[in-house]
Amino acid sequence: VPLKEKLLIQRIRRTADRRGARSGQGIGDDCAVLRVPRDHEVLITTDFSLEDVHFRREWHPPDSVGHRCLARGLSDIAAMGGVPHEAFLSLALPADLPQSWVDGFVRGLLKLANRYAVRLAGGDTAQSPDGVLADIVVLGSLPKGEAILRSGARPGDSVYVTGTLGSSAAALHQLRDGKKLRPGSHLKHFYPEPRIAVGEFLRKKKLASAMIDISDGLSTDLAHICEESKTGAMVYAPALPACPGKDGLTLALHGGEEYELLFAARSGCRIPKQIAGVSVTRVGEIVRGRQMTLATADGNMEALRPAGWEHFS
Ligand SMILES: [Mg+2]
Numbered sequence: 138v139p140l141k142e143k144l145l146i147q148r149i150r151r152t153a154d155r156r157g158a159r160s161g162q163g164i165g166d167d168c169a170v171l172r173v174p175r176d177h178e179v180l181i182t183t184d185f186s187l188e189d190v191h192f193r194r195e196w197h198p199p200d201s202v203g204h205r206c207l208a209r210g211l212s213d214i215a216a217m218g219g220v221p222h223e224a225f226l227s228l229a230l231p232a233d234l235p236q237s238w239v240d241g242f243v244r245g246l247l248k249l250a251n252r253y254a255v256r257l258a259g260g261d262t263a264q265s266p267d268g269v270l271a272d273i274v275v276l277g278s279l280p281k282g283e284a285i286l287r288s289g290a291r292p293g294d295s296v297y298v299t300g301t302l303g304s305s306a307a308a309l310h311q312l313r314d315g316k317k318l319r320p321g322s323h324l325k326h327f328y329p330e331p332r333i334a335v336g337e338f339l340r341k342k343k344l345a346s347a348m349i350d351i352s353d354g355l356s357t358d359l360a361h362i363c364e365e366s367k368t369g370a371m372v373y374a375p376a377l378p379a380c381p382g383k384d385g386l387t388l389a390l391h392g393g394e395e396y397e398l399l400f401a402a403r404s405g406c407r408i409p410k411q412i413a414g415v416s417v418t419r420v421g422e423i424v425r426g427r428q429m430t431l432a433t434a435d436g437n438m439e440a441l442r443p444a445g446w447e448h449f450s
Pocket residue numbers: 212213216349350352
């Protein structure tokens with residue numbers, strides 16, 4: 138039996154305190170009062186996690202759902218080069234949801250929050266008529282004028298991605314095929330790590346001209362950079378850090394929920410092969426025009442269309 142709202146908030150608050158989140162005013166007043174570092178701008182991002190759209194209770198353990206819920210917001214902050222500070226969580230829960238599920242969800246979310254010194258500073262709860270609904274708001278900041286936007290890419294820039302691509306979607310395919318997966322063996326899907334340190338490094342060193350996180354798939358997210366920058370792009374298929382397997386290339390191009398960073402950098406910029414322990418791979422270039430093209434291993438050119446992940450539909 139789920140706890141009443143008051144009890145749930147108390148529980149989250151206690152857990153947040155116990156886990157050593159940055160103390161400060163927050164849960165318990167009508168509004169959170171926040172302080173922003175001097176000469177910083179505020180970043181705000183909001184993301185829904187809906188049962189049967191973004192997760193399934195029979196596939197994802199509750200702490201994974203909590204982790205993924207916050208990871209989406211943190212990844213958006215990373216994509217701007219920002220530092221996350223606070224999170225706000227609004228939860229709508231079905232009346233028959235076991236309390237152990239809620240506890241697991243909160244545990245997974247707070248574990249990730251504490252890793253990045255993010256404070257859970259408020260939220261709301263309600264009863265849901267159907268399924269779990271979690272809405273996360275993450276606040277971050279960075280020095281004025283330093284946000285890395287999607288619109289800064291220019292023809293001639295190189296295109297890079299962090300980490301590897303495709304394993305989150307590959308795990309989802311297996312779940313859909315009815316396979317039971319051990320979350321510990323598929324961390325990229327169940328416990329994705331937002332690339333906060335990489336984003337910060339790129340921003341501080343002024344290396345990236347445009348950036349986005351890969352939440353919907355490289356093809357779709359690269360199209361967003363092209364659209365905002367009014368450019369095209371060429372992707373070299375053999376260069377993609379794809380996971381092995383027969384669908385490796387397709388998953389690398391279109392698989393969603395990777396939470397890697399995709400960025401452009403001026404051709405003269407030297408980009409380290411590894412940043413904060415994460416590999417960085419040059420996978421293409423920004424070109425004139427508005428087309429996206431895929432250069433295949435056998436030297437052919439194909440149109441690359443945004444065909445990113447559509448969740449579980
Ligand atoms: Mg994003």
